[in-house]
Amino acid sequence: MSDANSGSLVSSAYNQALEVIASVEPRIADATRQELADQRASLKLIASENYASPAVLLTMGTWLSDKYAEGTIGHRFYAGCQNVDTVEALAAEHARELFGAPYAYVQPHSGIDANLVAYWSILAHRVEGPWLEKVGAKNVNELSDEDWEKLRHEFGSQRLLGMSLDSGGHLTHGFRPNISGKMFHQQQYGTDPETGLLDYDVVRAKAKEFKPLVLVAGYSAYPRRINFAKMREIADEVGATLFVDMAHFAGLVAGKVFTGDENPVPFAHITATTTHKSLRGPRGGLLLAQEEYAPSVDRGCPMVLGGPLSHVMAAKAVALAEARRPEFQTYAQDVADNAQHLAEGFLSRGAKLVTGGTDNHIVLLDVTSFGLTGRQAESALLDAGVVTNRNSVPADPNGAWYTSGIRLGTPALTTRGFGKDEFDRVAELIVHVLQNTQPGTTKAGTPSQASYSLAEGVADKVKDASAEMLDKHPLYPGLELK
Structure with a gap:
């Protein structure tokens, strides 16, 4: 099928879908059209965002949404789930083959849900299972009230060790305001204060002292790779379960950029x-x-999750099938290469990067050298059509709300076809915006962490320069909305 025919089919599908939506609530149809226009016109650099294929997006808009399917394949609590069984089995099969894993579970609704299932699964395997065996019970329903209270105490006194938020970890890795920080007795490991890099000897020493049940590895804002063989050694030394959150870099694992000890x-x-x-x-x-x-x-499900989202599981199967194609490996390598180009573009212009660079898909820019907070930098860049998110840096003096950095990622623009020259230009435009942004003051005349002023004409200049690149790499080429 030619690209033109494909584009025509996709255009027809979306235009007809939007007509149906507009017949009920036209404002939703309008907002959907506007979202595509906004995404097409902006430089999307949020590391956690991307562009799914039309096939993936269309898969979610079907009657599979109408089914309840609590339970597992072949063992549902509702009748009539034979097609959901097919969908879930295919998604799990693609996941196992793609990642070389013995088992895959595709029901979690989000990354946080997946992490919660993991934590409760570890507790069930490591705490509940041995406890039931000790008292001779088959399940918790057979426990006496006294034994159940003892088991509840055991659940609540387990230990978790994860990367701190300001070092690049995620809030679900034991951050106290998050449920993970409340359900475990938690401590956190950080990075080297000079280099910003993970020090495995420090992690090992912390683990030996704390003796966690769960050792968490992975990150949401650490711009380097991790040696997971070393993390497993540490976990084994202290009798911990190694749990890895690879939500951010899963594409680099699937695309065979991270192999060996980095997988x-x-x-x-x-x-x-x-x-x-x-x-x-x-x-x-x-x-x-x-x-x-x-x-x-x-x-x-139902331990942590509600009913599986069957239409989303179907879309997962389609996306995982796409990721098994050879071209996805080329894409994943381009994502990593483009992050290097973006980092080099910043460094060549005197900008400061956490860890001094990157070897994954994330670039973490310290904006304090521009005299700004992350909140001010994020807002000024958005005015210029550059979409980023503010992010903490190690030992951040501005805290987790205002922050001192912005996090940038290359997956989305790489999907659009950006390469070395474009990412160097992106770095140039970002530096230009930040150099021309001044922090504001409060009503009392003290320095503000939020208000700012962007020099006149800068936003329009950057939007025009961005448009030149974006027009050469259209988003969903061939898709035209009425």
Whole structure:
């Protein structure tokens, strides 16, 4: 099928869908059209965002949404789930083959849900299972009230060790305001204060002192790779379960950019990911596990999750099938290469990067050298059509709300076809905006962490320069909305 015919089919599909939507609530149809226009006109550099294919997007808009399917394949709590069984089995098959994992669970609705299933699965496997065996019970329903209270205490006194938020970890890695920081007795490891890099000897020493049940590896804003073989060694030394959250870099694992010791799947007891971000699929979660943890993970619904989203599981299957194609490996390598080009573009213009660079898909820019907070930088860039997100840097003096950095990622613009020259130009435009942004003051005349002023004409100049690049790399080429 030619690109023109494909574009014509996609255009027809979306225009007809929007007509149906508009017949009920035209404002939703209008907002949907505007979202495509906005995405086409902006430089999307949010590391956790991407562009799913029309096939993935269309898969979500079907009657599979209408089914309840609690339970697992072939063992549902509702009748009539034979087609959902097919969908879930195909998604799990693609996940196992793509990542080389013995077991895959595709029901989690999001990355946080996937992490929660992982944590409760570890607790069930490591705490509940031995406890039931000790008292001679088959399940928790057979426990006496006294034994149940003792088990509840055991659940609540387990330990978790994860990367701190300002070092690049995620809020679900034991951050106290998050549920993970409340359900575990938690401590966190950081990065070297001078280099910003992970120090495995420090992690090992912390683990030996704290003796966690769960050792969490993975990140949302750490611009380097991790040696998961070393993390597994540390986990084994202290008797911990190694849980890896690869939500951000799963596409680099799937695309064979991260191999050997940098591929977490062979080393982690359980690996969680989202299916969007660098995997370029629908918004959702996914778990990979070693066989010993499969029975516990399979209880994710109804242990933690509500009914599976069958239409999203179908879209996961389509996206994972796309990721198994050879061209996805080329894409993943381009994502990593483009991050290097973006980092080099910043460094050549005197900007400061956390860890001094990147070797994954993330560039973390410290904006304090421009006299700005992350909040001010994020807002000024958005005025100029550059979409980023503010992010903490190690030992951030501005805290987690205003921050001192902005996080940039290359997956989305790489999907559009940006390469070395374009990413160098992107770095130039960002530096130009930040150099021409001044922090504001409060009503009392003190320095503000939020207000700012962007020099006149800068936003329009950057938007015009961006448009030249974006026009050469159209988003969803051939898709024309009425």
